[in-house]
Amino acid sequence: MTNLLETLGKTTRASFAKIGRGTFFLIHTLTGLRDMLPRPNLLVRQMYSVGVLSFLIIVISGLFVGMVLGLQGYYILSDFGAEESLGVMVAASLVRELGPVVTALLFAGRAGSALTAEIGLMKATEQLSGMEMMAVDPVNRIISPRFLAGFLSMPLLAAMFSALGVMGGHLVGVGMLGVDDGAFWSQMQNNIDFKDDIINGVIKSVVFGFVVTWIALFEGYDAIPTAEGVSRATTRTVVNSAFAILGLDFILTALMFGDI
Amino acid sequence: MQHSTTQDTLVGLFVVTGIAALFYMALQVSNLGTYTGRDSYTVYAQFRNSGGLKVRSPVSMAGVRIGRVAAITLDRDSHESLVEMHIEAQYDNLPIDSSASIYTAGLLGEQYVSIEPGGSADYLQNKSRIDIVSSAIVLEQMIGKFMLNKAEGK
Numbered sequence: 360m361t362n363l364l365e366t367l368g369k370t371t372r373a374s375f376a377k378i379g380r381g382t383f384f385l386i387h388t389l390t391g392l393r394d395m396l397p398r399p400n401l402l403v404r405q406m407y408s409v410g411v412l413s414f415l416i417i418v419i420s421g422l423f424v425g426m427v428l429g430l431q432g433y434y435i436l437s438d439f440g441a442e443e444s445l446g447v448m449v450a451a452s453l454v455r456e457l458g459p460v461v462t463a464l465l466f467a468g469r470a471g472s473a474l475t476a477e478i479g480l481m482k483a484t485e486q487l488s489g490m491e492m493m494a495v496d497p498v499n500r501i502i503s504p505r506f507l508a509g510f511l512s513m514p515l516l517a518a519m520f521s522a523l524g525v526m527g528g529h530l531v532g533v534g535m536l537g538v539d540d541g542a543f544w545s546q547m548q549n550n551i552d553f554k555d556d557i558i559n560g561v562i563k564s565v566v567f568g569f570v571v572t573w574i575a576l577f578e579g580y581d582a583i584p585t586a587e588g589v590s591r592a593t594t595r596t597v598v599n600s601a602f603a604i605l606g607l608d609f610i611l612t613a614l615m616f617g618d619i
Numbered sequence: 620m621q622h623s624t625t626q627d628t629l630v631g632l633f634v635v636t637g638i639a640a641l642f643y644m645a646l647q648v649s650n651l652g653t654y655t656g657r658d659s660y661t662v663y664a665q666f667r668n669s670g671g672l673k674v675r676s677p678v679s680m681a682g683v684r685i686g687r688v689a690a691i692t693l694d695r696d697s698h699e700s701l702v703e704m705h706i707e708a709q710y711d712n713l714p715i716d717s718s719a720s721i722y723t724a725g726l727l728g729e730q731y732v733s734i735e736p737g738g739s740a741d742y743l744q745n746k747s748r749i750d751i752v753s754s755a756i757v758l759e760q761m762i763g764k765f766m767l768n769k770a771e772g773k
Contacts, residue, residue: 403626407626454648515633516637518641521644522643525647549677557645561641
């Protein structure tokens with residue numbers, strides 16, 4: 360019994376301590392952004408590995424998700440004789456939910472895990488301590504550019520995902536299933552609002568980008584510097600990111616669309 | 620990782636593609652493209668019942684969309700629905716005795732305001748009011764009436 364209580368207390372304290380470290384880490388990262396301004400090259404390099412290399416998986420997933428939405432939507436809507444609403448259904452589900460959420464999940468798996476592994480390995484091979492020895496702040500030099508790159512890439516990737524998804528839905532709905540082209544677009548444009556739908560979707564993707572990159576970098580930085588520790592940290596990045604994305608998505612959706 | 624100009628180019632391409640996707644979303648997918656920046660003028664119509672009409676529902680004449688519903692409020696004195704419509708400025712020659720009706724697109728589609736032109740040579744001005752109106756058809760009321768007539772017929 361005492362043992363159980365002891366373990367419970369220890370785990371609770373440990374998790375609070377981790378949240379505290381994570382918060383300090385975030386503040387450190389954000390202040391480090393200022394030192395990065397004179398060196399845009401660091402950002403470009405990270406944008407390449409975080410953004411450009413995630414491009415292909417996002418584009419292909421977006422296209423296929425849109426095509427599946429087109430097929431599924433058509434079969435349901437045709438029962439009600441409302442095939443013309445296919446455009447609205449595809450665009451609304453992509454722009455509001457699937458675009459930001461699926462992109463963030465893929466982003467956590469593709470870029471987040473890579474970031475954690477990279478930083479964890481840097482820590483394990485004492486590159487970070489080496490930098491500190493040379494009076495270079497590793498957070499400013501290593502973490503901040505990666506953070507900004509993830510934060511900037513995520514909304515762009517989500518926008519590509521949604522745009523490709525709409526094209527995929529159009530391909531299947533209009534190209535294969537014979538929905539009227541004009542009705543597809545006009546219904547979509549009548550019912551998707553720029554402020555309520557597009558901007559809210561972008562806000563979601565910005566929030567997800569912030570959180571996923573933060574979790575990935577912190578897990579790497581906080582990893583136990585062994586092979587096993589890094590592998591655990593990578594797993595934690597993906598799992599915690601998924602929790603954070605889906606939980607935050609509920610909160611954001613309730614705030615944005617709750618009054619409808 | 621070696622820094623190279625190829626990388627710069629690819630990152631630039633990536634950012635441009637992302638921004639292009641955002642623009643595509645804004646213009647092709649949402650209503651921003653149909654929001655012509657053109658001026659519009661306001662016309663009011665008062666309906667006994669505006670049914671399922673919503674803000675931003677289309678206002679059309681002869682099947683052509685000429686504006687949008689801007690606001691729907693309850694008139695305090697008459698307890699009727701006051702619908703504020705924004706008509707695009709290029710359609711400034713709607714006769715003053717035009718009539719407004721609320722119709723449904725298809726059997727279960729969304730509701731819209733249809734304006735039938737009258738014969739007057741005077742045109743609707745900004746903030747003027749359409750007097751000849753017919754309310755939305757509420758399906759339940761129609762079914763109720765139909766049942767009542769049936770019952771009385773027997």
